[in-house]
Amino acid sequence: MTATEPRVEQPAAPQGHLLELENVNAYYGNIRALRGVSLYVDKGEVVTLIGSNGAGKSTTLRTISGVLKPRTGQVRLDGLRIDALPAHEIVKLGVAQAPEGRRIFSRMSVYENLLMGAFSRRGEKLDDDIARVFDLFPRLLERRTQQAGTMSGGEQQMLAMGRALMARPSILLLDEPSMGLSPILTEQIFDIITEINGQGTTVLLVEQNALMALNVAHRGYVLQTGKIILTDTAANLAANEQVRQAYLGEI
Amino acid sequence: MNDTMLGRFYRRAAGLGLLGTLGAVYVALIGIVERFEPRNIVTGYLTLGLLTAALVVFVTAYRATEPPHSWGIGPPPRQHVLGAGVLAAVIGAAGVALFLVLNRALPLDAVLVNANDRMSEILGLGLEFPAGALALLGAGLAFGVAAGGLRLLAPRFRGPLIAAVVAVMLVSLMEPFMRVVLLQLGQNAISGFFYQSGGLTVPGAIIVAGAVLAIGLANSLRGEAVRERVAEMPADQRRGIQIALFVVGIVFLLVLPQLIGSFLSEVVGTVGLYILMGLGLNIVVGYAGLLDLGYVAFFAIGAYATAILTSPVSVLGWGLSFWVAIPIVMLIAALSGLIIGAPVLRLRGDYLAIVTLGIGEIVRILLLSDALRPWTGGAQGILQVPPPEFADIDFFQPQNLYYPILAFVVLGAFVAISLANSRVGRAWNAMREDEDVAAATGINITNYKLLAFSLGAVFGCIAGAFLAVKLGSIFPHNLNLLVSITVLSLIILGGMGSIPGVIVGAFVLVGLPELLREFAEYRLLIYGAVLIVMMLWRPEGLIPSAQRKRELREHEDDEDQWAHQTGVPTAMPAVERPGP
Numbered sequence: 001m002t003a004t005e006p007r008v009e010q011p012a013a014p015q016g017h018l019l020e021l022e023n024v025n026a027y028y029g030n031i032r033a034l035r036g037v038s039l040y041v042d043k044g045e046v047v048t049l050i051g052s053n054g055a056g057k058s059t060t061l062r063t064i065s066g067v068l069k070p071r072t073g074q075v076r077l078d079g080l081r082i083d084a085l086p087a088h089e090i091v092k093l094g095v096a097q098a099p100e101g102r103r104i105f106s107r108m109s110v111y112e113n114l115l116m117g118a119f120s121r122r123g124e125k126l127d128d129d130i131a132r133v134f135d136l137f138p139r140l141l142e143r144r145t146q147q148a149g150t151m152s153g154g155e156q157q158m159l160a161m162g163r164a165l166m167a168r169p170s171i172l173l174l175d176e177p178s179m180g181l182s183p184i185l186t187e188q189i190f191d192i193i194t195e196i197n198g199q200g201t202t203v204l205l206v207e208q209n210a211l212m213a214l215n216v217a218h219r220g221y222v223l224q225t226g227k228i229i230l231t232d233t234a235a236n237l238a239a240n241e242q243v244r245q246a247y248l249g250e251i
Numbered sequence: 252m253n254d255t256m257l258g259r260f261y262r263r264a265a266g267l268g269l270l271g272t273l274g275a276v277y278v279a280l281i282g283i284v285e286r287f288e289p290r291n292i293v294t295g296y297l298t299l300g301l302l303t304a305a306l307v308v309f310v311t312a313y314r315a316t317e318p319p320h321s322w323g324i325g326p327p328p329r330q331h332v333l334g335a336g337v338l339a340a341v342i343g344a345a346g347v348a349l350f351l352v353l354n355r356a357l358p359l360d361a362v363l364v365n366a367n368d369r370m371s372e373i374l375g376l377g378l379e380f381p382a383g384a385l386a387l388l389g390a391g392l393a394f395g396v397a398a399g400g401l402r403l404l405a406p407r408f409r410g411p412l413i414a415a416v417v418a419v420m421l422v423s424l425m426e427p428f429m430r431v432v433l434l435q436l437g438q439n440a441i442s443g444f445f446y447q448s449g450g451l452t453v454p455g456a457i458i459v460a461g462a463v464l465a466i467g468l469a470n471s472l473r474g475e476a477v478r479e480r481v482a483e484m485p486a487d488q489r490r491g492i493q494i495a496l497f498v499v500g501i502v503f504l505l506v507l508p509q510l511i512g513s514f515l516s517e518v519v520g521t522v523g524l525y526i527l528m529g530l531g532l533n534i535v536v537g538y539a540g541l542l543d544l545g546y547v548a549f550f551a552i553g554a555y556a557t558a559i560l561t562s563p564v565s566v567l568g569w570g571l572s573f574w575v576a577i578p579i580v581m582l583i584a585a586l587s588g589l590i591i592g593a594p595v596l597r598l599r600g601d602y603l604a605i606v607t608l609g610i611g612e613i614v615r616i617l618l619l620s621d622a623l624r625p626w627t628g629g630a631q632g633i634l635q636v637p638p639p640e641f642a643d644i645d646f647f648q649p650q651n652l653y654y655p656i657l658a659f660v661v662l663g664a665f666v667a668i669s670l671a672n673s674r675v676g677r678a679w680n681a682m683r684e685d686e687d688v689a690a691a692t693g694i695n696i697t698n699y700k701l702l703a704f705s706l707g708a709v710f711g712c713i714a715g716a717f718l719a720v721k722l723g724s725i726f727p728h729n730l731n732l733l734v735s736i737t738v739l740s741l742i743i744l745g746g747m748g749s750i751p752g753v754i755v756g757a758f759v760l761v762g763l764p765e766l767l768r769e770f771a772e773y774r775l776l777i778y779g780a781v782l783i784v785m786m787l788w789r790p791e792g793l794i795p796s797a798q799r800k801r802e803l804r805e806h807e808d809d810e811d812q813w814a815h816q817t818g819v820p821t822a823m824p825a826v827e828r829p830g831p
Contacts, residue, residue, distance in 0.1 A: 117692055
């Protein structure tokens, strides 16, 4: 299995980070969900954000994609502040997301879902992108005209990722892609994440399945109750005693 | 089917029979039976009054003949289908007979004003007391056998048969309309042959039923082959047929007002206004999924803007021509859509519905208010709204005003269809399904919501402009909550997101009540009943859009599949999503 071989080489970061969060505090009403989160993702990397339920992983992604506005702190994409921009503007700048729980447009066909993914790219030719998605996910080609909501969970996850790729993102945010999938399917999905990254897309991956996530990632952050408590290369995190106990199911 | 299920099936039939009794007695007690009695369906044999009560019993008996889908047991043996139908219908009829006995024994009419002798006579099939009540039992038996028999018929025969019976009722109810048309065509002989004293004659009824039955049978037996043949035709030939049908349709629409005369043109004009509003609200509710219960606000704004701009006695006193005023009204409409839309954009679902409901009321009360009296004239409204001017045509005549309304309806339908299939339509579609994800795929939710609101407002305001012109004046009391409810109901009835649905819905909910003046008193009751029945039996509407059909049926399909896989009967019917 080539996809899950840990990578040791890390591409040198060019000037500045592709995505950077600096001291971000975000709230749901009065509940403080993120406490001074700072992290960065460099071009070409797969970075994973691991942590238990309610640690604030999805909230971090929602803050990046603009669905949730941080109360204080900055989110920067290529040095440009995006934390005040509306969600649809952030998509245009190259941040696409496959949200938690898939959330495909279940009453549209697979093909229509993919078209919606490219909504921000008005008037561009999409044939190449569609071909690329079908190449990555041959299952979707078979199901092209099928109503998306009637597909299996794994196929829906593929569609959610394919839809996000249609925006030709410079960074792809994946929220729990393994949720509710069988181990075999999970492995497939992670292989594809590696492949997508190999084609040049930067990935920020949020996962509860820390073992798999650390296998495909270059670096990782550990989030606990809204705070980053640990960051290191994926290999080091996977070897870290604390991480092993808390997230890798070892006693 | 085992004994337990069989017992359950018969108990359900008995329950439905009681429900039939309650329904029939209810329509009698609220006075429908007596009020509808003068209207003949088949003159000399059947009146609408008795038919209403009888239909309630028959429909419940027919329902009793089939176990609900969710029991997962398929059709019961034939004798039990008949048995359940007879049981339900006899219980239903016996209950009515018991009611007649009670009505005779007790002074019910002291409390229930409609429980008089006349009602008893109608319910007793026109016979004297004991005979009538006994005859009801016989009628119940006949109904039960008919209901069971109908269920046992193969669907390809059942459909046309039901269609034939419904057609007789409809053609009979359309009598005022049909008689005028035939009169205009100089066909008094035909009119006299088919219609007599407001209902169909016996030979007329037989011919109508026979014709519909023949067409229905031809369609269900040979229709597939014909459709295949059409599908196999070369493209240009098929195109030719389409164009021919289109031309026939256009010619029909153009000559219609000349055929139907002044009163019916007026009715069709009103229907046209509601089609326009339906198209507009359909954009807001059907496409964008924003439940707006205050749509009357735009109707009012359009009507008052037109009146103020065109009436010489308004505060402005400009007396503009209608054609000059209408673009200004459309502009005002779009702006008002933005203004009303902007504050409610953050709200979703139920909250949006409540707030828009409030806005509709606010607009009406503002129109009545002292503050705006110099502009709106308060309760006195604005008078002397002139009709449009074009050549020497007198647009005060409903037959002539029909044409500009038709033009705007056609234009509106064209705009609505184009929008549905455009990038904008896709964005609305995505927004309706999942707002957050739609935003995350790059859709500017705010703009698309405002666009939907504004476009809806333009449609509503054009309808309002025509209302002002049609009435020649405008008053606040024309513009109440009922308008919003009617427009929403016709969309739901026709099928959300469906344009043919809007047109059919408008004719059914706005056109029919105009023809059936007896109904006026019970209009809201009938609306309510129609909507409940639609939601239960055909939630996707009469002519659903393909998209909606999928949305509303998918849950049922899921549940059925699950039930079949696990062999567990699902006790509850599929739960539908509460509104868009």
